[in-house]
Amino acid sequence: MAVRPRVIINAAMSVDGKIALSDRNGVRLSNEEDLRRVHRLRAAVDAILVGVGTVLKDDPKLTVKAEYAKGRNPLRVVLDSDGKTPATSHVLDGSAPTLIVTSEECERTFPPAEVLRIGKDEVDLPVLLDRLEARNIRSILVEGGSTVIWSFLRKGLADELKVFVSSRVLGGHAAPTLAGGPGVASLDEAPRLRLDRIERLGDGALLEYAVVR
């Protein structure tokens, strides 16, 4: 089997498993200790990946913030089959290299970002991982959102899951949870994790899992 980049999923959630508010607007669930950890993690990987839903709702910069960590900015990768990333998005601000991954049908360009066109519908993740590996991308930090995290877990493409549990309860039926998508029909189909480490981080907890294959 071809070698694929190591995929680490990272997210912050409330005690009730929500990663944003009911209107899907982002909310800062990480505390200062967790932000330092996340920025160090960013500085240690080759690429950071998010879905277009996260770009539209949170407009993240996905760079390494100097106040938390030292290091170069990894490649920013956005899964965006239909090309909906707004031209004013931080991922298109030129502060770090960016790759927008669309379908072959999408003709839009995203200066100054590079465009990679794959397949017809949603981005085929195994193909994407192979293409990234061919560019010497050995490690990828998946930072959301809910739908993208589900896709990586369901397809067995993630190696690790790191989740910071904030001491907050957000509630809300419609609020996105750590993993969205269609879900499983039975426990037998549920991706299995192995809890490797628990660490108290200020007023929250970091849980680190390995994905069992």
Ligand SMILES: NC(=O)c1ccc[n+]([C@@H]2O[C@H](COP(=O)([O-])OP(=O)(O)OC[C@H]3O[C@@H](n4cnc5c(N)ncnc54)[C@H](OP(=O)(O)O)[C@@H]3O)[C@@H](O)[C@H]2O)c1
């Ligand atoms: N607390 C945290 O750690 C955290 C971190 C990040 C985001 N968030 C929250 O998460 C929410 C966004 O999550 P979301 O589920 O709405 O959007 P998302 O997961 O960021 O993006 C999903 C979109 O990515 C595109 N996509 C392309 N290929 C895909 C594939 N193979 N698998 C999955 N998606 C693919 C699809 O849009 P197209 O079909 O148009 O390509 C899909 O609708 C926001 O509320 C945000 O605040 C929280």
